[in-house]
Amino acid sequence: MSPGERAESLVAEFGITSPAELDIVAFAYDAGLEVVFDDLEGCDATLVGFKNRGIATIRRSDVAGRERFSIGHEMGHWEMHRGKSFRCRVDDPSDNLASDRALEKHADEYAAHLLMPRPLLMPMVKSVGKPAFRHVNEFAEVFRTSRTAMCIRLAQIDTLPVIAACYWGSALRWVARAPDVPKKWFVKSKLDDDSLAFDVLKHGKESQGKQPAEVWFDNDGVDEYEVLECSARGREGEVLVLIYLTDIEMMTARSNRSRDDERSFGFRGSASRRW
Numbered sequence: 001m002s003p004g005e006r007a008e009s010l011v012a013e014f015g016i017t018s019p020a021e022l023d024i025v026a027f028a029y030d031a032g033l034e035v036v037f038d039d040l041e042g043c044d045a046t047l048v049g050f051k052n053r054g055i056a057t058i059r060r061s062d063v064a065g066r067e068r069f070s071i072g073h074e075m076g077h078w079e080m081h082r083g084k085s086f087r088c089r090v091d092d093p094s095d096n097l098a099s100d101r102a103l104e105k106h107a108d109e110y111a112a113h114l115l116m117p118r119p120l121l122m123p124m125v126k127s128v129g130k131p132a133f134r135h136v137n138e139f140a141e142v143f144r145t146s147r148t149a150m151c152i153r154l155a156q157i158d159t160l161p162v163i164a165a166c167y168w169g170s171a172l173r174w175v176a177r178a179p180d181v182p183k184k185w186f187v188k189s190k191l192d193d194d195s196l197a198f199d200v201l202k203h204g205k206e207s208q209g210k211q212p213a214e215v216w217f218d219n220d221g222v223d224e225y226e227v228l229e230c231s232a233r234g235r236e237g238e239v240l241v242l243i244y245l246t247d248i249e250m251m252t253a254r255s256n257r258s259r260d261d262e263r264s265f266g267f268r269g270s271a272s273r274r275w
């Protein structure tokens with residue numbers, strides 16, 4: 001079972017039928033993990049355990065969803081990596097998305113599925129079609145997660161033709177691509193002046209609309225296509241973007257890059273992470 005499947009099977013075992021019932025501390029307690037909150041320095045969460053009892057210490061945060069994601073992350077370690085101790089940077093799941101540390105990615109995947117299980121999220125996504133940021137905000141509130149965590153989850157839910165990305169200033173910080181989006185589509189590493197995201201970064205809060213695909217991609221022949229762009233301000237200096245590949249031909253286009261290119265361009269390296 002994948003980390004996500006493990007988390008969702010736990011949610012199913014508890015018979016959860018609504019996001020309000022996702023009591024993450026109760027899940028942890030049931031698994032033998034005590035959750036305490038503290039003013040940790042230098043990390044966001046720690047996990048120590050002995051046999052079947054453990055303690056997850058979570059840094060206090062007033063940012064919506066952050067503590068819950070940290071608890072879900074430590075639960076992931078507890079369920080999948082028992083016997084090890086951890087000091088984690090999990091206040092923003094995108095930090096681990098940009099890293100190549102397998103255990104941290106697995107713990108994030110576990111947390112994302114525990115907090116936003118597919119059976120509860122999918123009906124909401126389907127009811128709106130292609131979520132814009134007003135929907136992302138609504139979903140994040142209902143599931144008590146950060147907006148960043150929700151954007152990444154939407155890109156991984158595998159029914160939307162979407163690429164989620166975050167730019168810090170005009171530089172690409174991370175990107176999460178839906179599994180069905182052809183690997184040839186790499187968003188530009190520098191934000192295009194003609195994108196809505198560029199305007200949002202300079203002046204606004206959020207914006208959405210059809211855009212020529214060449215604003216986002218520099219592939220040959222891309223000028224034939226249009227995409228739907230939704231952009232909103234993220235954390236200080238950041239803009240979050242959802243790019244929907246609304247043209248069916250973009251979704252069926254064959255890859256014209258090598259696997260080495262995919263590894264190089266799929267995620268930003270850890271050097272670009274900010275703590």
Ligand SMILES: [Zn+2]
Pocket residue numbers: 073077086087088089090103104107
């Ligand atoms: Zn961790």
